[in-house]
Amino acid sequence: MATVLVVDDSASLRNMVTFTLKQQGYDVVEAGNGQEALTKAKGTKCDLVLSDVNMPIMDGITLCSELRKLPAFKFTPILMLTTESSPEMKQKGKAAGATGWLVKPFNPDTLLATMKRVVR
Amino acid sequence: MSIDLSQFIPTFLEESFEGLEVMESGLLNLDANDSEQINAIFRAAHSIKGGAGTFGFGHITEFTHVVETLLDEVRGGDRAFTPSLQSLLLQSVDCIRMLLEAARDGVECESDQIGTVHQELVAELEGGAPAPATDTPQAHPADTGAQQQKGWLIHFVPEPHLLMTGNEPILMMSALAELGDTELSVLEDKLPEFSELNPEELHLAWQVQLFSDCSEADVREVFEWVEDDCELTITPLMDTAVESAPAEEPAPQVDTPVEQPTAAETPAPTTQETPKTAAKPAARKASQEAGSIRVGIDKIDGLINRVGELVITQSMLSQAGSELAEQDLPAVERLHEGLVQLERNTRDLQEEVMRIRMLPISFVFNRFPRMVHDVSAKLNKQVELKLSGEQTELDKTVMEKIGDPLVHLVRNSLDHGLEPPEERLAAGKDETGIVHLNAYHQGGYIVIEIKDDGRGLNTERIREKALENGLISPDQPLAESEIHELIFRAGFSTAAEVSDLSGRGVGMDVVRKNIESLGGHVSVQSETGKGSTFTVSLPLTLAILDGQLVQINDEVYIVPLVSVVESIQVADSELQGIAGEGRLFRFRDEYIPIIHLRRVFDVASSAATASTSLMVVVEGGGMKVGLIVDDLQGQQQVVIKSLETNYKRVDGISGATILGDGDVALILDVAGLIKIGLEPTTKHELHRKNEQLQVEEEALA
C-alpha cells in the first residue's frame, strides 16, 4: 500500500491525518517540520507528501522545493495543507513545485477525497 | 467514513495552550525587528486557528482569525506594533485561553470579555489596516443558453512539465468521469519525434466531452491545481449545435479567464514556460529548537516504574551477594564486581530516566512577565522583573503544583513589598522597583528565590497583628527573624486584610502548606528598607525521596529525611516527667509535643519495655514534634508508590515503597501525622509551657 509523508508542526493535526490514513491502509511517516521531513524523505519511498506551510525550522514551501531536487521526489504528488487560500500563497506553493493544496480546516472525508486526485 | 475527531482534541488543546504561552511571552518582549520572533507568534496563532477549525471549534477559529490577520500585518510591516495593540493582543490571548478552557471543559464560555475584545480587534483591523486586496470571486459570466446545455466541452493542453508537479492527467480524467459520462479524445499532434522524446515530459493533450449538469466551477475544480500549467478552455456543450461541430475546434467565445491564450488552436504554441518566481525563501536559520519528541506522560511514568523495580531488584541482589561474601570462591569475587557495576549503572539509569520528566522552570517563570506587567499597571507601580536560572530543571508534577504558590509570593512582593514610585524616590531609591526570580539546584533540591528591593517586612506591624490574633503573647521575646516567620502561621493574615490589597482570600499559611505538601520548605529574610527574599526549596522529583527507616515493634516506616531535625535517645523518665502524661519534651530552647507512633498507629506492643526510647524530632506544618520509635534502621533513597492506585489515602501516610527484601514499607506524612496525633489539649499545654518558658528565660536574663 502507498506510503504518505505527513508533515505538520501540530501534533493533533498530524495525529488526525495519520489516523485517517492508517485506517485506509496507508503507511504513514510523520514529521514535525520541513527539516525533519527532508531527512526522513531521503530514506523513504513516498507516494504522497502532505505538508503544512507554516512550520518552524523549515517551512513547507522550502521543503517542497528541496524535495523536488531529490530524484525520487521528482514526480511525487505534494499537497500543501494551508489555511491561507490566497492566490499568492498558492502561487508560492506552485512555484516551489507543489502539486496542489488542501485548505484547512478539513475533515477526514475531504482529505481522502482530495487525495484521490493525486494518488491511485 | 466517519472518524471520531474528539480523540485528537486533548493534543490539540495541549499544543494550543503551549502556543498561547509562546504568544504571550513573545508579545511581552516583542522586538519589532526580530522577524523570527514575530513569526513564532504568528505561527502559534495560525496553528490554533487551523486546529480549532479542524476539530470543530468554529468560534475559536473565528476569533483567532482576526488576531492572526493583525499579526500578519505586523509581520509584514504594514502595521505598527503599538503599546495599545500589544495590550489588545494580550487580551486576545486571554480570550483564546478562556475559549480553549471552555472547550476543554465542554462548557460554553460565558465571559463578556470575548465579545468586547473581538469587537475591538475588528475595529483595529478595519481602522488602520490597508484595504485587503479585493479578491474578485470568479466573476460570474451570464449563463447563456442554459436550457439547451447538456454538458461541457473541455480542451486541456498541459505544459510538458506538468508531471513534475506531481499532477497526473489520468486521475483528472477519472475525476471528470465522476461528474458525468465522458467522451475522450487524445490529441497527439505535439508529440515530438521519438528520438527527441523526453520521457519525463508530457506532450499529449485531451479533449473531453463531459455530459453532466454540473457547474463550470465543478469542472474548473478538477483542474484547479494545474490552471497555470496548461491551456484550458471550457465551453458549454450545446444540445444540437455543438454536438455536430468537429470536436477539435472549440469556439472559445465564452468566459475564458484572462490568462487563456485566445489562439488556443494554433498548432504548438510552444511551451512558454510559466514564469516561475525563482526567489526561493532563504533556508531558515536552524533555530535553537532542539529536536524533541512528544511522549505521553504515562509512558514515562511506566518507564520510571520499571526502573524503580530495577532498583529494588538490584538491592535484593546486592543483599544476597553480601551474604555470599564469606565464600572464598573466584566466582563470588566476580559476582561482587558485577553487582557493584550493576548498582552504579542502575543509579545512573534511574537518574537519566528521572531527568526525562524534568522541565526547565522557565515554564513557570514565563507567566510572570505578563502578570507583573498587568499587576504593576493596576497598582501604579513601576516594576522591573528579573529572571535568572530559568533553565534549572525540576519534575513536571512538582512544576505543575508550584505555580500557584509562586504567583502568590510574587503578588505579595508587588502588593506589599515594593513601594509606589514617589515613596521610593523619597527613600532615595530608583523609582522602578525590582522583583528578581532566581532558581538553582542545591543538593537534591531546587531553590527558588523571590527577591524584591522594597520596604521589607514591617516587624512591628507583624508583631502587633500576631498579638491581636493570639499567635504570641505580649512580652514574648522574639528575634526579628522569628517574627518574620509568623507570617506563615495559620490565622496570621485575615481575609479582611488581604482583600483590600490584592483581592485574594488566602494567606501565606496556605502557601506554606502547599509547598510542604510537596515535601518542600519556604522561609523569608527581610531587612527594613532594603527588601525581602522568600526562599522556596522543593525536592526535584516526587518519584523518589531520601528516607530515614524507623522501626516500631516489627514494623518499618519511612520518615522523609527532609523533615527530620534530629534523632535523639531519651530516657523514659524524661518522657514521663513533664506534664504528667509525657506529652511534651524540652528540646533545645522550646517544648515540643511528643507523638508515640506506637499509639497513633495502634502497633501491637512488644513484651520488652526498654528504659530508653528513640525520638526522631521532625518538623512539618511549621511545628516540631518528637516521634517515639523503637529503633532507627539507616537511611536510604526510596521510590515513592501511591497507595491510592489500588487502595486509598491513609491518614498520616503519604505513600509506600518497596524495600530491598521486597517488603512494602509505608512513608510517613509528617504534617498529616501531627494533625491526627496531637490532641487539642496537648496543643494548649504546649502553648502554656512555651510561654512559661519564655517568662523563665526572661527572668534569668
Place this chain on the structure above:
Amino acid sequence: MTDVADMLVDSRQVLTFILAEEEYAVDILRVQEIRGWSAVTRIPNAPDYMKGVLNLRGAIIPVIDLRLRFGFGARAYDQTTVIVVVWVNSGDRQRSIGLVVDAVAETYAISNDEMSPAPLMGAGVEPDFIEGLATLDEKMIILLNLDYLLNSGDLALDESGSE
C-alpha cells in the same frame, strides 16, 4: 472486556475457592494471579479484615481476608491459604485487590441455565455481595459480585476524590 464476553457466550469460566466450608466463585477473567499466603504490611487503623498491602511486581495492592469481611471468624493461615488477586472496576478505573481465602478449588464453566438469583437471606453474607448461585454436581457454589464487594467498606473510593 468481561462484560462483552458475558454477552457473547451463554456460559462463563469461573474459579472457585473455599471459605468456611462453602465454595465461592469469581469470574476467571477477573483473576490476575493466585499466590500463597505471605506476610503483608499492616495499614494502621484499618478494619480487621484489611490485612495490609503487598508488593505485586512493583504495584502496592491491598489484601483483605474474606472470612473476616464476611464475619466468619478467623482461621489460622496454613499451607492451603492463598491470596487470589482480582481486578475490580472502581469508578472509571481498575484496581487490583488481593483476597485471602482458605484454599482454591476448581475451575468450571457455568452456563446461564445453571445460575439462579441470589436468595434474599444469605448464610451470613450480605445478599448484595452475591451475584447468583449455581448448582453443579449437586454442589452449590456462590458467585461473588466483586465490583460491589470490593468497593464497599474500607475499600470504598474516597468521597473526597483525592485522585
